[in-house]
Amino acid sequence: MPTVGLFITCFNDTMFPDTGKSVVKVLERLGYKVVFPAAQTCCGQMHFNTGYQRECVPLARGFVERFENVDVVVAPSASCVAMVREFYGRVAEVGGDPGLAAAVARTVPKVYEFTEFLVDVAKVTDVGASFPHKVTYHPTCHGLRMLGLGERPLTLLRAVRGLRLVDLPAATECCGFGGTFALKNSDVSVAMGADKVSRVLSTGAEVLTAADNSCLMHVGGLLSRARSGVRVMHLAEILAQEAA
Template sequence: MRIALVATCLGDAMFPQALKATVEILERLGHEVVFPSDQTCCGQMHVNTGYLDMALPLVRHHVEVFADAAEVAVAPSGSCVGCVRHQHAMVARRGGDEDLARAAEDLAGRTYELSELLVDVLGVTDVGAYYPHRVTYHPTCHSLRMLRVGDKPLRLLRAVRGLHLVELPDAEVCCGFGGTFAVKNAEVSTAMLADKMANVLTSGAEVCTAGDSSCLMHIGGGLSRLRSGVRTVHLAEILASTEDGTPARDIVFDTTEVGEGKGVHP
């Protein structure tokens, strides 16, 4: 299958290792991954803060870039996939562009969060990973409530050789990030983060994983300030790990056919 990678802003700027890992997993399973280098922000930040008019051109651009790029699109981010699936058509219709709304709906039906793609579309739970650590899983709000990925990430983790999966107390409670929520409501966000960190530490895990880099950034920042020794690792990175200890390989996306100098690089 030909699969288009949606890099996401945060992944492109700060967490390229999750993107590399996503490519590594899918290529290991025999699929072709393409990277449309003209992609930009999906518009989630604008929509979530009420700037729908500013989001409209971003939605239009996203649809133009990904509509014919591949059979399906994938992002290692429940948050961004949630925007594509549940907000893009709404933004287009509010802007009076019904043709764009229909195109956005078609693309939304072919856009998946990583665990959804692996389990529901590719029919895989064992991706050949090896990760000998005690791991707990934080279900991010968008993946849990917007996408309803359910236990798909847990099914993938349970199939990883060497991994000891431990339960996270109050797992479904928000970590307090919420994008601009953490900025506008810093004290509330910090209190929510403190509860989440306490539960991670109670689990006895060495690693806290999730499907969104944004939540891991929030939780990981707090854990590092506590000098807890607990790491945050994206789900894709765990699934890309192999028995010989090789992480996702250094990938430079080939942009020769679709643009120059806009790809995600190690």
């Protein structure tokens, strides 16, 4: 079994630590050894997306230094994995550092989003989970459009014992979060989120899940304010559940 390095991401580490714990629980259940480099920091996505590409250079350098020597890197965040895989080459170019570029080229190919790792690398679709609830799934933009996660998350959810998976209408439409977009264009962001909420409610689901807590935080806040009774859970937290 390869040693898995958990890239928790700063967002999850700060606000949703149970998601990281759930990833470890699932991977250890499958027999993997998981290590957590404690010195890891932000991937630099918000800096890069806001135009501060040079400020990403030390963050990319720190990432490859922390994870270069593990067999594989797994993160419960499609958006952060997309940043590393799609843009670290550009960050190394901006830094003008051939050593960093070489380290990025070695490290980036072994970085996986959690569901992608389970299905493509571990070759597992049934992780032994049990979750007797009605659930709907939101495919986040980075997972859908940049990583091409496709059916992987849905395949994992369908194998969960007791889980009733219901389709989310217009599922591929953005929830409106978009990181700093939600701050700079708050009215548009909230309107998009409200559209997503109405569609979630139309499913009658008890739980909304996704591969990114950032999107779940945005939609979950609106669901909470609407007193909908619908809760949000990262997909890893569902997969970590076992029968009592």
